[in-house]
Amino acid sequence: MKTTVTYVGNWLKNLFIIAGLTSLMTGVAVASESHGADHGHGAHGEEAAHGHASAEESEDVDITEVIGHHISDGHDWHIIDINDHPVSVPLPVILYSSEKGLDVFLSSKFQHNDDGKVVVETKAGNRYVKVHEEIYFASEKANAHGAFVEMDEHHHPVNAKPYDVSLTKDVAEMLLGVSLMLVIFISVANGAKKREGKAPRGIQSFFEPLILFVRDEIAIPNIGKKHHERFMPFLLTVFFFIWINNLLGLLPGAPNLTGNIAVTLTLAVFTLVITVVNGNKNYWLHIFATPGVPWWLLPIMVPIEIIGIFTKPFSLMVRLFANITAGHIVILCVIGLIFMFKSAYVGVASVPFGVFMNALELLVAFLQAFVFTLLSAIYFGSAVEEGHH
Amino acid sequence: MTAGVFAALGAGLVAIGAALGIGKIGSSAMEGIARQPEAGGKIQTAMIIAAALIEGVSLFAVLVTLLAVQAG
Numbered sequence: 001m002k003t004t005v006t007y008v009g010n011w012l013k014n015l016f017i018i019a020g021l022t023s024l025m026t027g028v029a030v031a032s033e034s035h036g037a038d039h040g041h042g043a044h045g046e047e048a049a050h051g052h053a054s055a056e057e058s059e060d061v062d063i064t065e066v067i068g069h070h071i072s073d074g075h076d077w078h079i080i081d082i083n084d085h086p087v088s089v090p091l092p093v094i095l096y097s098s099e100k101g102l103d104v105f106l107s108s109k110f111q112h113n114d115d116g117k118v119v120v121e122t123k124a125g126n127r128y129v130k131v132h133e134e135i136y137f138a139s140e141k142a143n144a145h146g147a148f149v150e151m152d153e154h155h156h157p158v159n160a161k162p163y164d165v166s167l168t169k170d171v172a173e174m175l176l177g178v179s180l181m182l183v184i185f186i187s188v189a190n191g192a193k194k195r196e197g198k199a200p201r202g203i204q205s206f207f208e209p210l211i212l213f214v215r216d217e218i219a220i221p222n223i224g225k226k227h228h229e230r231f232m233p234f235l236l237t238v239f240f241f242i243w244i245n246n247l248l249g250l251l252p253g254a255p256n257l258t259g260n261i262a263v264t265l266t267l268a269v270f271t272l273v274i275t276v277v278n279g280n281k282n283y284w285l286h287i288f289a290t291p292g293v294p295w296w297l298l299p300i301m302v303p304i305e306i307i308g309i310f311t312k313p314f315s316l317m318v319r320l321f322a323n324i325t326a327g328h329i330v331i332l333c334v335i336g337l338i339f340m341f342k343s344a345y346v347g348v349a350s351v352p353f354g355v356f357m358n359a360l361e362l363l364v365a366f367l368q369a370f371v372f373t374l375l376s377a378i379y380f381g382s383a384v385e386e387g388h389h
Numbered sequence: 390m391t392a393g394v395f396a397a398l399g400a401g402l403v404a405i406g407a408a409l410g411i412g413k414i415g416s417s418a419m420e421g422i423a424r425q426p427e428a429g430g431k432i433q434t435a436m437i438i439a440a441a442l443i444e445g446v447s448l449f450a451v452l453v454t455l456l457a458v459q460a461g
Contacts, residue, residue: 217434315445322448371441378438 063336071256071328074133076107077169079253086112091172095135097162100126107166116147116157131157135164169255170263177245177257185240214239214373222377227384231377234274238267239373246324246365250358258368259324261317268313271376276309279383286382312379316372323368327361396454403454407447414439 069078077089090108101124109120116129119138127138129148136159138148149157184203188211191204200208214236219228245257257263285291287305289298334354338346418436422429 221434315442315449318448318452319441319445322451323444367437371437374434374438375441 063333063340066336067329067332070332071259071325072133073168073170073255073260075110075130075135075166075168076112077172077253077255078112088112089169089172091167091169093135093164093166095128095162095164095166097160100124100137100162103128103162115145116149117142119148128162129159134161135166136161170257170260173248173255173257174245174263177241177248180248181240181244210240211236218370218374218377222374223381223384227380231274231380234270235373235377238270238376239369242267242320242372243366243369246369247362249324249328250361250365256325256328258320259328261321264317264320267320267372268317271316271379272310272313274376275312275379275383278380280385282385282387283383285387312375316375320368320372323364327357327364331357331361392457392460396457399454399457400451403447403450406450407443410443410447411440414443 075093076091078086079089080087088108090106093103093105093107093109095103103122103124103126105120105122109118110130111118114130114132116131116136116138118129120128122128127148128135129138130136131147131149134157136149136157139150139159142148143151149159152158184207187202188204188207191201192208195201195204199205215228215232218239219232219235223231242258248254249256249258287309288302290301290305293301331354334350334357337350338344414436418432421432425432
């Protein structure tokens with residue numbers, strides 16, 4: 001008993017050290033990003049970003065903009081600003097339009113400009129500008145604000161847009177997460193093959209219990225012993241993909257991948273397609289002629305059941321997206337309070353709370369992966385359930 | 390501006406509803422576990438599923454309020 005308590009105590013201690021370090025680094029990242037948001041408004045951003053309260057000198061830091069910039073996708077992977085110099089990883093921009101053809105260049109060619117003031121001209125003579133992370137064809141002449149786009153009365157550009165299939169920071173993060181998963185699981189699989197029937201070793205001993213957890217706690221109770229095996233590849237992949245990318249997203253400077261609704265949509269569509277494809281006679285019978293329901297109720301029941309096919313994956317999509325995005329926003333808000341009040345003393349309250357939120361997010365990262373996999377397993381279970389009437 | 394105020398009110402209502410729902414699940418689950426500690430694991434899983442479903446509905450509402458702010 002005592003050893004268990006020490007074990008849990010050590011684990012909690014490590015958790016808090018990790019959460020504390022991440023939180024401090026998030027603070028640094030917010031400071032640099034708010035710096036970046038200030039960039040171009042004036043030269044006084046430095047005081048604001050470093051928390052020196054000098055009301056008449058420093059300008060307001062727009063925390064909403066910083067948060068919006070952090071949680072949305074972008075064409076380059078902005079990490080930190082050092083002395084007004086943005087440090088970022090340039091990523092390939094891939095544009096296609098039927099008239100102008102295919103263009104590929106690095107996002108660093110926009111020189112971190114996001115107001116359409118920097119025009120990128122390709123060898124073929126195509127000209128592009130970037131406004132709020134959207135790429136447009138550049139106008140011939142600059143407008144009154146120096147931007148090469150035409151604006152309507154709501155300040156939305158009206159220029160034509162090419163198809164943008166760029167490798168954005170979310171895609172880069174996803175490729176990173178996927179390569180990490182490949183490295184981990186190939187070594188785990190090789191270890192399991194080599195030591196079949198023996199005790200696991202190394203990284204294998206960390207992941208084997210998790211794999212068994214997905215099988216014994218998620219798949220078998222909800223799908224049943226007979227059918228669970230063919231859903232295991234998807235359940236394991238989706239569980240570890242969401243979990244690992246949630247954790248990667250908590251690192252400072254990392255993009256918010258699982259808080260991107262396009263990513264969660266794709267995952268949810270996989271669940272939808274697998275459920276519908278595997279649906280047996282019973283599953284469709286329950287939708288189009290629910291047993292035990294009087295015939296005059298069917299005109300109401302059938303549309304509801306058909307909508308139900310789609311609302312289930314829709315809620316999967318929204319749940320993951322909203323939980324992760326909300327977590328990121330709360331942490332950034334808490335740290336951002338320091339810069340809103342322009343006082344380092346606010347940090348006395350907001351840094352410990354930020355550490356607490358980060359520790360909570362570590363739990364949420366696991367819980368959301370678990371819930372997504374669990375609900376997917378329940379839907380698969382309902383699709384392959386044998387009749388018991 | 391008004392859209393923002395109403396969206397904030399809506400978000401507050403959502404929080405009340407979701408808190409009531411999840412609180413009810415939590416209290417019942419604890420009662421259940423106290424009465425029958427050996428069923429704790431099963432009750433916990435069922436509790437998480439039910440909480441996730443309620444959370445899903447409340448997140449729909451949050452999404453609607455977000456869209457209301459953007460539209461308004």
